[in-house]
Structures are given as structure tokens and as C-alpha cells.
Amino acid sequence: MSNLKDALEGKKFVITGEVGPPKGVDIETCLHDAEHLRGKVVAINVTDLQSAVMRIGSLAVSAKLVERGLEPVYQLTCRDRNRLALQSDLLSAWALGIKNVLCLTGDHPVLGDDREAKPVYDLDSVQLLKAANMLNEGHDLAGHDLDGKPDLFTGAVVTPAADPLEPQIIKMEKKINAGARFFQTQAIYEPDKFEAFVNQASTFKVPIIAGIVVLKSAAMARYMNENVAGIHVPDALVQEMADTPKEDRKKKSVQISARLIRELKPLCQGVHIMPLGWDELVPDIIEQAGLG
Amino acid sequence: MHATIQKPIDEITGYFKPGEKVFVVGCDNCAAKCHSGGIPETEEMANRLKTRGVNVIGWCVPQPAGVSLCKLANTRKVLQEQYGEQIKEADSFLVLACGQGFHTVMDATDGEMVHPGCDTVFGGETVTDDFITEYCSLCGECIVEYTGGLCPVTLCAKSLLNGPCGGAKDGKCEVDRNRDCGWQLIYDRLKQLGRLEQMKDYVEPKNHAKWSRPRSLVVHAGDATFKSLSGDHMVTNKD
Numbered sequence: 001m002s003n004l005k006d007a008l009e010g011k012k013f014v015i016t017g018e019v020g021p022p023k024g025v026d027i028e029t030c031l032h033d034a035e036h037l038r039g040k041v042v043a044i045n046v047t048d049l050q051s052a053v054m055r056i057g058s059l060a061v062s063a064k065l066v067e068r069g070l071e072p073v074y075q076l077t078c079r080d081r082n083r084l085a086l087q088s089d090l091l092s093a094w095a096l097g098i099k100n101v102l103c104l105t106g107d108h109p110v111l112g113d114d115r116e117a118k119p120v121y122d123l124d125s126v127q128l129l130k131a132a133n134m135l136n137e138g139h140d141l142a143g144h145d146l147d148g149k150p151d152l153f154t155g156a157v158v159t160p161a162a163d164p165l166e167p168q169i170i171k172m173e174k175k176i177n178a179g180a181r182f183f184q185t186q187a188i189y190e191p192d193k194f195e196a197f198v199n200q201a202s203t204f205k206v207p208i209i210a211g212i213v214v215l216k217s218a219a220m221a222r223y224m225n226e227n228v229a230g231i232h233v234p235d236a237l238v239q240e241m242a243d244t245p246k247e248d249r250k251k252k253s254v255q256i257s258a259r260l261i262r263e264l265k266p267l268c269q270g271v272h273i274m275p276l277g278w279d280e281l282v283p284d285i286i287e288q289a290g291l292g
Numbered sequence: 293m294h295a296t297i298q299k300p301i302d303e304i305t306g307y308f309k310p311g312e313k314v315f316v317v318g319c320d321n322c323a324a325k326c327h328s329g330g331i332p333e334t335e336e337m338a339n340r341l342k343t344r345g346v347n348v349i350g351w352c353v354p355q356p357a358g359v360s361l362c363k364l365a366n367t368r369k370v371l372q373e374q375y376g377e378q379i380k381e382a383d384s385f386l387v388l389a390c391g392q393g394f395h396t397v398m399d400a401t402d403g404e405m406v407h408p409g410c411d412t413v414f415g416g417e418t419v420t421d422d423f424i425t426e427y428c429s430l431c432g433e434c435i436v437e438y439t440g441g442l443c444p445v446t447l448c449a450k451s452l453l454n455g456p457c458g459g460a461k462d463g464k465c466e467v468d469r470n471r472d473c474g475w476q477l478i479y480d481r482l483k484q485l486g487r488l489e490q491m492k493d494y495v496e497p498k499n500h501a502k503w504s505r506p507r508s509l510v511v512h513a514g515d516a517t518f519k520s521l522s523g524d525h526m527v528t529n530k531d
Contacts, residue, residue, distance in 0.1 A: 078450075083497060105457040108449050108467045119450060126454035127497050141497070159458035167479045170491050171455035177494065186458060229461040 002099035002153040003071050004043040007270075008182055008207045014270030015291060016073060016184075016209060017282055018045040021061040023053060030061060033279035034070055040283050043100055045184075045272065048075040052112025059089055059096070066097040073155065074098045077106025082122035083131065087140055090132055094150030102155045102184060103128040126174045129154055133179030156180035158208075159230035160188060160197035169200050176206050184272045186230040187213035189237055191263040198267045207269035212260055214253050214275045214285070218242035254281050258288035265289075293322040293417075294390035295424045296329065296410040298337075304386065305344050307407045314341065315375070315382040316351035316409070317397050319361035319389035325418055328410050329353070329361075329388025337388060337409065350378040361393035368400040379404075432502035432520060438490050440481035445498070447474030453495040 007014045017037040019030050034044055044065060048058040062072035074093050081089065093101060105125045109117040123131060123141075131141040138149040156175040162168040172183070188194045188210050198208065213231070215221055218241040221233035237256065244252040261271050271289075275282055286292050298304075308314060316338045324330030331353045338351040354361060354370035361367055371379050384405035387394040390412040398406045414426040429446045435453070436443050445451045449467040456475035459466030463476040482488045504521035511517075515528040 105450060105452065105459075107459065110467045121450045121452065122500070123497050124450070124452040124454050125457075126494065130494075157458065162458065162460070163462070164476075164479070167456050167475060167491070168458070170488075173492065174454050174494060229459045229466060 002043075004073065004100050005153040005181070007042050011269075013265065013291070014043075014207075014209060015041045015286060016043045016045060016270065016272045017041040017279065018047065018272065018274045019061070019279065020047045020050050020276070021056045021058060023055045025056060027056060027061060027064065031064060031068070033275075033277065034065055034068070036279040037282055038070060040286055041273070043071040043073045045073040045075055045102060045274075048077045048104070048106065049080060049112070050107075052079065052107040052109050052117075054112070054114055054117075059093060059098075062093065062098050063096040071100070072098055073100040073102050075102045075104060076128070077104045078121050078123050078125060078128055079106030079109065080117075080120055082120055083127075083141055086123060086128055087131055087135060090135055090152060091146075091150060094152060099151075100153045100155065101132060102157065103132060103180070104157055125156060126171065126178045129156060129175055129178040129180050136179075153181060154179050155182040155184060157185065158183050158197075158201075159186040160194050161186065161190065161230050161232055165197060165200065172201060173204065176204055180206065182207045182209060182269075184209045185211040187211045187224070187274065188260065188264060189215075189231070189233045191260065191267070193232075194264060195267055209270040209272045210264045210268040212257050212264075212271050212273045212285075214257050214273065214278050214281060215241055216253060216276070216278065217249060250278065250281060253278065254284045254288055257281075257285045258290075261285070261289035261291070265291075293325060293415065293424065294392065295413045295416045295426075296323050296326050296388075296390050297413055298328045298333070298388065298410050299408065301340060301344070304337075304407070304409055305341065305346060307386075308346050308384070311347055313347050313349045313381055313383045314386055314407075315349055315378055315384075316341070316386045316388065317361065317371075318351070318353035318387075319393045320353050320355065320358055321360040323361070323389045323393065323410065324353070324358075325421075326424065329393075334388055337386070341386075349381055350375065361387075361389045362396045364396050364399055367396050371397075371400050431498060432507065432518070432522075433499055435495065438493065438495065439478045440485055440487060440490075442474065442478045442481055444474055444478060447472075447477060449474070451498075453498070455491065 019033045037044055046058040046062045049055055058075050062074040065072040103125050109119050132152055132154045138146050158172045159168055218238050221238045224231045316334055318329035318334030334351050334353050338348045341348050354367050385397050386407045386409045387397045388409040394408055416424040416426045418424050431445050449465050460473035465471045465473045482491055501522035502520050507520040509518055514530050517524050517526040
């Protein structure tokens with residue numbers, strides 16, 4: 001049984017975390033990061049070749065979390081596998097004890113560390129959600145019966161600060177119709193914009209878990225503003241980080257994340273904290289957000 | 293049209309064995325429009341190779357004007373009837389045309405050694421005399437009726453069928469901030485046409501069996517049959 005599903009269906013405000021598998025086989029640091037989240041979050045996302053960089057897989061690291069009694073949200077992108085491999089990995093995930101899967105498009109290979117790789121995208125994220133839910137019903141995407149079916153709790157992502165927002169809302173509805181049962185969002189730094197999005201999406205009645213990316217520095221904020229779609233860190237927040245001496249940055253990061261969570265809490269059904277390696281801060285963030 | 297671009301001259305000269313007798317063939321349709329294998333470029337290629345010590349024994353761009361090299365009957369006739377002696381003498385052929393024209397020369401010379409002088413880059417629209425761009429990926433299963441006439445397979449870097457990813461910024465694609473997001477273009481156009489509802493319909497995954505290679509088409513005056521791994525798909529204009 002998925003604890004994430006139980007919590008969301010039980011209308012509990014959920015907290016999820018995230019770890020990023022490394023480039024190589026030394027996964028101890030990654031598992032150590034996950035340990036900081038034990039007992040603090042309901043589930044831990046495991047990213048799938050994040051930033052299109054070739055790494056150890058999210059399936060392996062998710063399975064390692066299961067072994068340790070931690071609940072993963074297995075991220076699965078459409079970038080690297082055709083529909084046979086995607087469905088097969090979903091079945092494998094279930095066999096390895098993974099209950100939650102987040103279905104994503106995936107960053108394009110040219111953004112990663114091997115620009116010449118073939119972008120697959122045999123399915124898109126909507127079709128992947130449909131495939132996962134067909135597997136849950138005991139059939140594959142081609143309609144063939146399965147010998148034993150999974151019961152994966154399937155989620156998707158949405159970018160609330162996209163401009164224009166309407167195409168995102170249209171696609172969000174398609175994802176729900178295809179079987180998305182929860183949404184995680186891109187990082188939110190502007191609660192007012194998030195509220196506008198929530199109002200547009202209010203008819204959908206699917207839980208939304210707001211994304212919190214732990215801000216590490218003013219430079220990081222500026223970099224995201226320049227380069228990352230759907231993320232905007234307002235000037236005041238950039239300045240707040242810039243004015244913070246280096247030794248106090250982690251403390252400030254905690255304060256900002258906690259403040260955002262308090263502001264976002266009435267608007268969503270949970271928060272997804274992406275600490276980008278600063279996982280040891282997550283317990284403090286949760287505490288200061290009043291969710292401890 | 294099949295867009296082509298000449299390979300680097302050093303790569304081409306590297307193909308030939310010492311003394312190899314080479315006959316250069318261009319195409320008066322697409323390659324002429326791409327300035328990669330029309331009459332001036334083919335003559336120029338012959339001269340450029342000669343100055344680099346390649347034994348070029350002749351060149352031609354099969355006529356009539358504007359005809360495609362990939363029309364086998366015409367290419368065979370021109371090569372065999374107008375250049376018969378040179379064709380017999382040649383050890384090999386350098387083709388300045390697309391991959392289809394390239395193979396046509398192989399057929400027209402009954403299997404002689406043929407060297408590619410161009411890279412075939414895409415099938416495109418000749419927007420202006422000096423700009424050709426790609427709107428179709430030749431997938432064998434057109435869906436533009438539902439996307440405002442703009443193909444997401446081609447215009448979206450990820451060929452997504454059900455809407456944009458989260459990677460666009462200011463209407464530009466994540467792979468290149470100077471490139472329009474294909475789905476932004478589709479959204480804008482559907483909205484302008486009053487057909488935005490069409491974007492809400494679920495689109496099934498592509499039938500890749502129709503995109504299998506090689507595919508063929510058997511055509512007659514009243515019917516045509518498309519042959520791919522998806523099977524034989526016949527249509528008639530008689531009903």
C-alpha cells in the first residue's frame with residue numbers, strides 16, 4: 001500500500017522529499033541524503049537521469065530505498081525508453097516494491113552531458129500515464145492481458161508559473177483523464193501566482209503538491225531565472241539571499257523555504273521539498289514551517 | 293523537396309583511389325534548388341576535384357530542366373544514351389543529390405560504384421530561394437488536422453503529441469532559446485482559428501510501424517498502396 005496515496009486520500013497535508021542518483025555506482029551519499037528524510041516525509045522522489053545527465057537509474061535507487069523501509073516516488077521520463085521499456089520498467093518497479101510513480105516528459109538530451117544521444121519520446125507523459133493505468137487494470141498499452149497486475153499510484157507534473165498558463169492547464173486535464181492521481185509542481189517562489197494557478201485548476205479535484213526548491217544562493221536564483229523554464233525567483237528574494245553572509249546561507253535557506261511553505265499550505269495538499277543535496281536541512285525546514 | 297548540403301570537399305576527395313576515373317552526376321530539381329547539385333555546382337565540383345588531382349572524366353545533370361534525378365527511367369536514358377562512353381569508362385560516380393537520387397544512379401548504372409557527395413538533411417518547404425525549412429517528418433500518419441496544420445512531430449523537439457512539456461520559456465524551446473516552442477505555435481494557431489478545443493482531445497501514440505524503413509508505394513491511376521510494417525494500406529479514388 002502506498003503511504004503517499006493513503007495520506008492524500010486521507011486529506012492529510014503531505015510532505016515529500018527528493019534525492020538525485022549520482023553519476024556512478026557510489027550511491028552511499030544519495031542513500032545518506034535519504035536518511036535525513038526518514039520519518040520527516042511520507043515519500044522520497046528519486047529523479048530519473050535528472051538534467052538529461054547519464055547516471056545510475058531511478059529504478060535501482062528507488063529499490064534501494066524500499067530495501068531500507070523508505071517509500072520512493074519513482075520518477076520515470078519518456079526521454080530514454082520506448083513504450084516497451086517504459087511499461088516493462090513499471091512492472092519491474094512494482095515487483096521491486098515500488099508503489100508510486102511520477103510520469104514525466106524528461107529534459108531533452110541536448111541539455112545533458114551527451115548531446116548526441118537519440119531522444120526517444122515514443123510516448124509522451126500523457127500516454128505514459130495512460131499506459132501505467134492500463135497496466136494497473138491488467139492490460140498493456142496494446143491491449144494484451146497481463147499475468148498479474150500492479151497497483152501503481154501514478155502522478156504527474158505541472159508548471160504553475162508557465163506563461164501562457166492555458167496550455168499547461170489543458171495538458172493537466174489530459175493527464176488527469178489519463179490517470180494522474182496527484183500532481184507535483186515546478187518550484188514555486190511566488191505564492192500569488194500559485195494561487196492564480198490553483199484557482200484555474202480548482203475544478204480538477206486532484207491533489208497538488210507544491211514544489212519547493214531550496215534556494216542555496218543569489219547566484220543560483222539568478223541562474224534559474226535565466227535558464228529554467230517556469231521558475232521565477234522574485235527580486236526581493238534574490239536580494240534577501242545576496243544580503244546573507246555565506247556562513248548564514250543555510251539558515252536563510254531554511255527560513256525562506258519554511259516561509260514559502262507556510263504561505264502555500266492553504267493553497268495545496270502538500271509540499272514537495274527538493275533540497276538538491278542539502279537534505280540535512282529538510283527537518284529544520286519542516287519544523288520552522290510548523291509541520292513538525 | 294529533399295534538402296541536401298554538399299559534404300566537405302576533403303571528405304569527398306578522400307573517397308577516391310589513386311587514378312580512379314570519376315563521373316559526377318547532379319540533380320536538376322531539389323539539389324539544384326539547394327545549390328548542392330545543379331548545373332553550376334556539378335561543373336564546379338568536377339573542376340574542384342580536378343584541381344585536387346582527382347581523375348574526373350566528365351559530369352552531367354540529367355535534363356530536361358527541372359527533372360528529378362530520382363526519376364529512374366529518365367536518368368538511365370540520359371546516362372546510357374548521352375554519356376554512354378563515359379559511363380562505360382568510369383570506375384565510379386559521385387552523386388550530388390539526395391539519398392534517393394544517389395540510389396537512382398546506382399540503379400541507372402546497373403550497380404556501379406557510387407559515392408555520396410551530399411548529406412540529405414530533411415524534407416522541407418522552400419520558403420524563399422535561400423531558406424528551406426522542415427515542417428514534415430514523413431511519419432506516414434498525418435495528424436495536422438488536429439493541431440492547426442502544424443506538425444508537433446516535427447516542430448516540437450520531443451515530438452510530443454498531447455501538448456507542451458514544461459521546458460518552454462517565453463515561447464521558446466528548451467533545446468534552443470532562439471527556437472519557437474512547437475506547442476506554443478500550435479496553441480496560438482488553434483486559438484486564432486477558434487479551434488482550441490481540439491487541443492483537449494487525447495492523441496494516441498504514433499504507429500511506428502508506419503514509420504518503418506524502407507517503405508514503398510505502389511501507384512496506379514485510380515489507387516495507391518502504401519506498404520510498411522503496418523501492412524499494405526490501399527486507397528482508391530474510385531468511390
